[in-house]
Amino acid sequence: MTFDEAKRAINEQLKPKALGEEEVSLLEANNRVLKEDVASTLDIPPFNRSTVDGYAVKAEDTLGAEENQPVKLEVCGVVNVGEPPKISISKGEAAEIVTGAPVPEGADAVVMVEYTEEKDDELRVYRTATTDENVMKRGTDIKKGETILKAGQVLGAPEIGVLAALGITKVKVFKVPVVAVLSTGAEVTEPGKELPAGKIYDINAYSLSTAVRESGGKPVYLGVVSDDKTELHKALERALASSDMVVTSGGVSVGPRDLTPQVVNSLGEPGLVVSGLAVKPGKPTTIALIGRKPVFALPGHPTSALLIFHLLARPVIQLMSGRPAKETTTVKAKAGTRMFSAKGRRTFVMVKLKRNKSNRLIAEPVETGASGAITTLAKADGFVEIPETHQFIDTDEEITVALLKDVI
């Protein structure tokens, strides 16, 4: 199956979409995704609000006031910020008011303090006020009932501020997809345990758990499962029962003990969606749907596993968490070396970026290592995609690098 066919199969058969909702505290809602539109339950501001320090007046009372011809009004009181006005303004009256305070009944404008002079409760106004001048009227910013945030918005500082402005402290968001992560293979043992002779430490359950988190999912680390058929079947059934999606690595090659595809397919209907991919690396990738839950069985090679996760599993997790499937950030660079593709396969070359003397970005391939060099993981900044139709990218060719790290 080609890479594009696999992407289509994922969309059409896995049909990844947001899971259910839950209510969380607004203080814990950062980076969560709104489940439903939010309409304001308030007018904001909730009262006619003075936008300056000065005097609340009836505009018509100031008619004709000029620098040389003040109008005289009687100061009948003070309006403080944060309190309902204790007074109302009748014809010929004014009230001292500060920025943010509610404009009292009867007043329809505020004259800035600069254009006034007060002496023994007598106020001289040196400028004609117009109706609503320096008044932010109730509901000007947000009207009660107005939709101010939309379902699907990711909650950052501004959105959480807007929700707080409405007095909201709990918010309905999409559930975070729970993704079980396990590794299989006779050669791997879990970090933290003693390393038996002939084994290596498992990398993938850790790196893929982290990648799940970075994609907006909640990883459940299940460690290493023996590559015994019965054990693997049991472990995958348990994983499916306790999660929304399962990601495995290892056991997908053609060796006699590479049982994962077979076991995955036996877990339930509809079963396998992708069995092998015309890509390099990542050829033995297997993807299945068991009930409504996607299962990604990735290669054991740590770099391949992380790359295929990034390309195919990450968008599924994003969609399951109610986010749009986000394109990977890319940068333009020059190929530092000729990079060859694998015949007939979409090829991804891991690259490191550096700048040349003229400050241009240069992409140099990072050796992947036939047997799974893990240092590739630490060295690569991103990857370059070579289409099936291309034999190679030539030295100095302008290319697009998809970033796996925040390097630029």
Place this chain on the structure above:
Amino acid sequence: MTFDEAKRAINEQLKPKALGEEEVSLLEANNRVLKEDVASTLDIPPFNRSTVDGYAVKAEDTLGAEENQPVKLEVCGVVNVGEPPKISISKGEAAEIVTGAPVPEGADAVVMVEYTEEKDDELRVYRTATTDENVMKRGTDIKKGETILKAGQVLGAPEIGVLAALGITKVKVFKVPVVAVLSTGAEVTEPGKELPAGKIYDINAYSLSTAVRESGGKPVYLGVVSDDKTELHKALERALASSDMVVTSGGVSVGPRDLTPQVVNSLGEPGLVVSGLAVKPGKPTTIALIGRKPVFALPGHPTSALLIFHLLARPVIQLMSGRPAKETTTVKAKAGTRMFSAKGRRTFVMVKLKRNKSNRLIAEPVETGASGAITTLAKADGFVEIPETHQFIDTDEEITVALLKDVI
């Protein structure tokens, strides 16, 4: 004080730097910052590892083997993956081996299965093997003692994978700075409570707590503190005692109840570092150092508070968490309208981005609203900086927009 002077004062007087260390589980270490270099305690691979399926041999035994002239060897056993070899290879012998399995004692090459034929324990080898062919030698990827990650590296999926490869499950990282966030002002009340007449809901303690989290800090939400001098003093003392940094908003203007700068300065030595800034918005910003703890007293206007936080407080939190102070991502756009600066002040104009018919990004200013329109927060994608020396940015001028949201 100019904006640049304030930045210098922050660097020179606040001297923000990483706090102490703590040890966390590798599974919880995502997005944390390594406290110290990590050297490998292992050779990786920990044994000479076969990179293919085939037969482990002595290379010299295959000398002269060709397609028409096979060399005959005796198959003395099988080497499984994940187990120490139970056999060793003597002259004239070979052992069946799979990818990832340890090459047994005595063997120094692996012949790919494609170039062999086995019958009744007799192996025909049709190709001459060279020493180390198809063998990834012990320590080739990582040598024991080699530094593989550096202090200051942020732990993403690849780095966590590399640490797992070493068998590590706990890692020393920099502590996350704890940042207390509170609002003050007679006009604000906490979301979740009933809204008294004349008040509005506090936005800033929520939006700034979220911004702290997004900057790599751990926010402690302290809600709204009365603008009574004694109360504010007590609240700030408590906040300082339980955190590494304090962020307040409100109470920094010139009104009689705008006590924050005065109270902040009375908290201890050395005291105020920035008292007012020649910027718009954000003029009344106050920054202090109390003992070793930074205090940022931001304006009450929600957009100003978040903007000044982003420009000045965020880099401090990043440095305190061991990260480099990261530049805000920018994009090039065309000014959709003429944007004016405030005379003699560095001016930041909040803008919304859209694309025109020719797919060019156009930046349109978002009305900030004299009295703190909170919808600005929800609408703005970023901001444009106008230097003190410029009066305006003209329509169609090419400008740089600093992104506050992930919009492009």
